[in-house]
Amino acid sequence: MRNWQRRAALSQSCSEVLLARDGNDSTGEVLGEHLNTVPVARDMLEIIERHAEWREKQGLKRQQEEDKATGYHAEQKIAVRTRWDRGQEKLLYWGRSYGTVLGATFATMFPDRISRMLLDGVVDTDHYYDGGGESSITDADAIFHRFFHYCDVVGLEKCPFYMKGGPSEIREAYKGIESGLRAKSMPVAASSNHGPEVITWSDLKLIQRISVYQPLLTFPLLAKLLADLKRGDGSSMAAFKQGLRPVTCLSEECIGTGSWSQQCTGFETSEDSSSQAILCSDAIYTNTFDLDEFEGIWNGFVADSKSIGDYWASVYLTCVGWQPRAKWRVNGPYAGNTSHPLMLVSTTLDPVTPLKSAKKMSSRFNGSIVLEQSSEGHTTGSGPSVCSAKAIRKYFQTGQLPETGTLCYSDFEPLIDTPQETALIHNMSSTSDRRLYEAMLQDTFTFGFPAGLVT
Structure with a gap:
C-alpha cells in the first residue's frame, strides 16, 4: 500500500507539471502530450534528412577543393557520392531493448526508409x-539457475559459494539466505570500505536482477x-x-533555491523520469488498474519469475496515477514490408526480451531473420561472440543477412571464463577481428551495467 501511494504521489506531481499550459505558447499544447515513442520515430526521419543535407554541403565543399587542387573532374565523384536524396534518405539503425520498440515503430511508420536495421x-x-x-x-529463472550449475562446474576456486552437494545444495543455500533476509535484515557496522548499512531482502533481489541481465560479469560478484x-x-554487500x-555535490544555485527546485535536478533524475514518462505514455494499460487489480498483476509476475517478478511489478507501479495522454499514437499491428530486410538477434535465454519475441517480430517484417546467440543475458551486449559480431558487421557493411537458423556461440561462459583473458585475442590472425573483439569487450563491460561495478 505504501509503495502504491508513494508512486501515485510522484505520478500526480509529474502529471501536473507536464500538463501545465504555458501562457506564452500560442499552440495551446503541453509537453505531456508528446513524451511517447511515435514522435521520436518521426524525429529520426527528420534527423537522417538533415544529416543528408549537411553531408551534401560538405561533399560539394570537398569537391570544389579537389577540383581546385587537381583540375575539374567531369565525374564529380565526391559530389555524386554525398548527394542528398531529398525525401528518400534511409536509416542505419541498431536498437537494443527499448530501442527495438523504437526501431519497430519506425519500420511500421516508414517501411520504405530503411537501409539497415538491427534489433x-x-x-x-x-x-x-x-x-x-x-x-x-519466463526465461529469467532459467538464467539464475545456470548460476548454480556453473558454480558446481568450476568448484570453490572460481565460485566461493560452491558446495559439494551439487547445484541443488547450492540452490538450497541461496534460498536459505533469501528467506533469512526476508524475515530479518542484517545490520553491518562501518569499515574503511563503507559506512554503516542494513542489508535487506530487496538488496539481495537487486543483485539477483543484475546477475540475470549480465551473468558473465555479475556471477563472480554474486558468488x-x-x-x-x-x-x-x-x-x-554493504x-x-x-x-x-x-x-552528488550540490551547486550553489541548488542550495540557495531548495532541494526540490529545478536547479537541483540532475541528469540521473531526468533520465529515470524520462524513461517513466515514455513507458507510461506509450502503454496506457499500465495506468488504468486499481490497487486490487495491481496485486493480481504482481502475483502473476512473481509466478512467472521468482527472480525478477517483483522488480517487473515495480516497473508497472511507476505508472500508477499517470495522467498525460499522447496526442500522436500509431496503432498496431507493428509490421511492414521494409525497403531492406531487418536483422534481429537474441540470446538463447534473455530475462526480459525472450527469443520467442524476436521470432514473433521477425514474422511481422518481410524478409527479416533471427540470429540466435547461444548465451544467457539481456541482449548480445551481455556476452561477446565473434561469430555474432561478424554477422552484424557484414549486415551493416554489405546488407547480407545470415542464413536462416544461424546459431552463434558466445566466446565465454559465466564463472568458467573471464572476458579479461587475452588468449583469444592473441590467437586471432586478423587485425580486423582483433579490433572487433576488443570493441565487443568494451561493449560488454559497459552496456546495461551499473557504472559503479565496472572496473
Missing part, C-alpha cells in the same frame, strides 16, 4: 503498447556476496550497495 534483445512491440500476450520474463552472507558477513549510490 537486439527484441521486445514484443504489440505487448509493449497494448498489453496481453505471453509473459516476457562472493553470497558466500560472505552465508557466513553472516554483510560487509561486501560496499556493493553503497557503491551504486551516485555521489
